[in-house]
Amino acid sequence: MxxxxxxxxxxxxxxTHGLLTQLEELVDDKAQSFSNTWREKQLEYSFRRGLMKRYLPFSECTRSALEYACKLHRVDMSTEQKSQLLSLYAExxxxxxxxxxxxxxxxxxxxxxxxxxxxxxxxxxxxxxxxxxxxxxxxxxxxxxxxxxxxxxxxxxxxxxxxxxxxxxxxxxxxxxxxxxxxxxxxxxxxxxxxxxxxxxxxxxxxxxxxxxxxxxxxxxxxxxxx
CATH class of the missing domain: 3.40.50.1000 (HAD superfamily/HAD-like)
Structure with missing residues (x-):
């Protein structure tokens, strides 16, 4: 069998860290730590939603995690830049x-x-x-x-x-x-x-x-x- x-x-x-080149253009030397935060929070949010039975698609966890990473690393990213990153994340x-x-x-x-x-x-x-x-x-x-x-x-x-x-x-x-x-x-x-x-x-x-x-x-x- x-x-x-x-x-x-x-x-x-x-x-999942395949956007470092693009992140370097936006956040310079914070790219790796920014990417790490983004991934860690993406998973954390999925765990939370699973436990709370408050499901949203994984893409929404990814979007929320990006917002958190911007706040944590004090990156002033435009809505257009965030949308572009999320589009790239899909490929x-x-x-x-x-x-x-x-x-x-x-x-x-x-x-x-x-x-x-x-x-x-x-x-x-x-x-x-x-x-x-x-x-x-x-x-x-x-x-x-x-x-x-x-x-x-x-x-x-x-x-x-x-x-x-x-x-x-x-x-x-x-x-x-x-x-x-x-x-x-x-x-x-x-x-x-x-x-x-x-x-x-x-x-x-x-x-x-x-x-x-x-x-x-x-x-x-x-x-x-x-x-």
Whole structure:
């Protein structure tokens, strides 16, 4: 039986810090810290909304996080500049290893899906722009449930949509909270640690597999599966 792979999109397939060049033009030497704040608040707002049951699409979390980053870093950005950044965010680039890793997957051995906090339309636009959609069977969006990762219900929904079971399903993500969420639900999970500085939360859950890129991800999962 083929192994089902749930690829997280933002931060795993797609580089959420892919607008540094554009940010440097707007905020100079604050670009990296501004980008970090934007991403951190984007996730925090999704967590809050998931817990409060006050769902809005992930794009609205992204918009609110941008507003917060501007206030925190005291950046006077015009409405037009914000709109331009949000438009560019909708077409963020893929990581260099993403295409290689996805293209190398054997469809006899794997069933690869995109699994994201973003809406299906937003994720499809990202994948098409980055050239990655062709390697994925389908897109599973939490928007259908009006919740966010790491709500256990969204991992269950992924299994339903992909017609898979926990034993034959892996989450692949660069986001520790997502990996922990999948492990908590009972799936296997690979943490993509692209940077030595990246830290995994000191929880009782540990990744099934740790990789430094998506290159050879299929081979490594197969090796882990037979251990």
């Amino acid at each position: 083929a192994i089902t792979l749930a690829f997280d999109v933002y931060g795993t397939l797609i580089n 963020l680039p893929a990581f260099q290893d993403t295409l290689y890793g996805l293209a190398a997957l054997s469809h006899k051995q794997f069933r690869p899906y995109a699994f994201s906090n973003g809406t299906e339309a937003a994720v499809r636009k990202l994948l098409q722009a980055s050239g990655t959609e062709q390697y994925l069977l389908d897109i599973v969006s939490v928007d259908d449930l009006k919740s966010f990762k790491p709500d256990p219900a969204v991992y269950d929904y992924f299994l339903q949509r992909s017609a898979s079971d926990k034993e034959q399903s892996w989450l692949i993500s660069s986001n520790p909270f997502d990996v922990i969420g999948a492990l908590n639900f009972g799936m296997k999970a690979a943490w993509v640690k692209r940077s030595e500085a990246a830290l995994f939360d000191d929880w009782e859950a540990k990744p099934t597999l740790v990789v430094d890129s998506l290159e050879h991800i299929g081979e490594k999962i197969l090796q882990e599966s037979v251990v």
